[in-house]
Amino acid sequence: MTHIRDLDPSASPLDYYGAELRRLREAADLNQKQLGSIIYCTGSLVGQIETARKVPTREFSERVDAALGTEGAMSRLVGLVLRGQLPSWFQPYAELEARATYISTYQAQVVYGLLQTESYARALLEVDHPERVVEMVAARLDRQRILARKTPPVLWVVLDESVLLRGVGDRKVMRDQLGHLLDFVKRPWVQIQVLPFSVGQHTGMMGSFNLLRFEDDPDLLYVESYDSGHVTANSTVIRERSLGYARLQAAALSPEDSAALIARVMEERYGDRPGPDEDCVA
DSSP states (O other): OOOOOOOOTTSOHHHHHHHHHHHHHHHTTOOHHHHHHHTTSOHHHHHHHHTTSSOOOHHHHHHHHHHHTOTTHHHHHHHHHHHTTSOTTTHHHHHHHHHOSEEEEEESSSOOGGGOOHHHHHHHHTTTOTTSHHHHHHHHHHHGGGGGSSSOOEEEEEEEHHHHHSOOSSHHHHHHHHHHHHHGGGOTTEEEEEEOGGGOSOTTTTOOEEEEEOSSSOOEEEEEOSSOEEEEOOHHHHHHHHHHHHHHHHHSOOHHHHHHHHHHHHHHHHSSSOOTTSOOOO
16 A cells, blocks of 8 residues: 655645545545555555556546546546646647637647657657656647547648658557548548648748637747747737748648548558568568
């Protein structure tokens, strides 16, 4: 049994979650091992979460709600906990992203976070954060829940062709990621275009950027560097980048031709057969 220690529920969403989990468990007259057996995990895991030593998943929270009859309380709370695992400078953007009704993004290097598979996100995040990769992947996947809403935001993505060719993880990771992009072809509120190398110089060469539109608030532009993010509502900047984005859309392949290119790259570069840049095994 994990050693009991006092938590300050006001210290962080994770501490508050742990304190609430302990309070609800004890109110149900269950010890950690008993609750663990009900929700198909170990009592040790329950104890680690109660003492804020481990971050809960959404699945764990849903099982707790079902076991303790808490009417979704822990499932609602886990969203705050997972958001707290995002870099502090990124959290304000994540909150804005969740409220946006229209998201336009140009991505120069990697697939946009809302469209990443779990394995692709893990391969990216473990480069710089191997000690926190589990929590950070969970947080990134939780961001994607906005696309499952009854009325999701419109998402328009322009990907540089290099995003398709840059290997992240192994061949299976990339094959699954490109296949995941193709799955969005069936969703009318998600549009994906590829900006081919043949375009040459273009207005997005300064780097990736996102434009957010809201129901009642001004449009915003978001750009980020290695350890910071910058949001602006400056009308001149918004006008300039909106025009730039329209030019990127015009220069990119159509959504249909983009899907065909993604499928071709997925088969030729990451399919079951060795790609042109890989050695064949006799």
